Amino acid sequence: MKRLLKSCILVALLTLCSGVTFAGNIKGKIATRGVKSPEGVVVYIEKAKGSFKLPQKNPRIDQVNLVFVPRVLPVLVGTTVGFYNSDTVLHNVFGVGDDEFDMGTWKGDKIDTHTFNTVGEVAILCNVHPEMEAYVVVFENPYFGLTDKEGNYVIKNVPPGNYKLKTWHDILRSQTQDIHVSQETTSADFKLKR
Amino acid sequence: MRKRKLVWGIVLGIFLSFIFVIEAHAIPTFARKYRTSCTTCHIGFNKVNAFGEAFRLNGYNVPEGDAAYVKEEPISLGAPAWAKVWPEAVWPGVIPQTVPISFMAHQRVNFQQDDETSTLDFNMPHEFELLLGGTFGDFASFFGEYVLDENGDVEGLQRLFVQFNDVFYSNFGNFLPENALNLKMGRFHIAAEPFHNPTRRTLSSILMNDSTVGESAWNFRDLQSGIEVNGIMASRLRYAFGIVNGNGATLDDNHRKDMYYRIAYKLDGLALDGTGGEESGDELKQRNNWVDDSVTLGTFGYLGTSNISDADDNILWKNNQFFRVGGDLRISYANMDAYSALVYGEDSKPLIDLARDVKSLAWLIGADYVIFPWLTTSLRYETTEVWGGQSDTERFISSLALFPRANIRCIAELIYYPESDGNDDGNNLLMVDLAYLF
């Protein structure tokens, strides 16, 4: 009886988990030529079926020592991004590209937000410090990954299927790979050039 | 007589010692910018290796992504994304972080055979010059040279030019392939020069670059003010076409503009656009980087008009029309770099005493050899002949360059005029030159 109960719980657990594990991960390494670091490359799936949940917590872009942090922020379309200013100087935030907005100039604790409703690339600039720059890259689905300093990326929980895997970078040319995602981890590496 | 034997002995000695081991300007500014040694681009300055030549032809940008190699971050004149704001804002750009100036000094000893006043001169300083070079990103580059002192005279501004790279590739739409069209303007060494004078191996200039016909002052080496378009097609074909004043000054002295061209094709080795080399990631190669097994074939020409002046600089006539056309061949194999060039020319009225045309021919053959990266040698025979017999010159140049450091060079060089035709071409000269850059 005890054993049956155990089995039942196990089956129940497995069934529960399968909802999560019935998706695969895509992992890989990006090598780059012509830029200092492979950091800041977004690898994404071009088209995926389904409706997607927005993140529970709004991502943010801060301004620290006259630098936007992070410099590249990939988001799902419809995501609201919070803009901070951790510096003691005045900063301005405005966006140009596939979405355009201007938040004005401020300093201190004010947090301003913008909702990115258009798929595409938006450059974030500061009117006060022309050398500052960041990118919000807006995607149709949440299956994207951002490279770290070593060029590693992970895209989690991708439903199995065949996709076109693409790269985005502000300078390097985009590349596409056909990819088959199973329930295990699939790997895909890229070598990007200017 | 004894002296002559001695000179011959030296020539023969140097020649024999290297016969079994037969063999184009980054500046300290660039060494600072990339935190690299001169030897990245030079086979001992001033001669450049294949990578250095690609760097120069690419507008002083490291081919395939300069930014990755730059260690001295440039000052931003607006982040690249400001391009999206245009035309509401100025297009973003960069300028070098530090003032891009370098210096080069020469201390020289000359021993001139049969000189009337002095056979031995301490020609110190021989020259002291200021060099500047840099880029405004991969969009444009600039280069300049100012001679602060040469044998006691302020020679002043020499080269000063700016080159806009890839005018129709990334700047005004992608009409043309990458590297296909650059635009150079200012005062510069013309691309039709048989050998790019600033990156020669020897102290002595190339005779065919220097030679003039009759009383016409024009030669290949003089800097010219004008505009040049140049580029690289299919990685290996280089072309250049220029329009210049032709008199070496910023104001022309006649109504006609001079024109020139160069076409060169490089077989094998590192391509002219820097591709086709060994995959080295984002590191600049130091070892064995002078080896570039390749053959380069070229042709060049110049069409011009020059003035003929008498000894008091009175202009006698303004329309000596002339042309030069030539070809060159370069074969690099292992540590050897052998080259040859031939130029034929015609001048319509270059002589002061009679108005008739004059034909001229010049050719050379030579080789440079890398014994060690810090010890190189060069041997060259060159001759010019002007029919009509005013000036036939032939000479041998034998040179040995030693580099105690990458930025310090000591050259011992012998220029020997065989005088076989009975003419007095010049005095045999032995030079020992110490040059240093910083």
Ligand SMILES: [Cu+2]
């Ligand atoms: Cu700011």
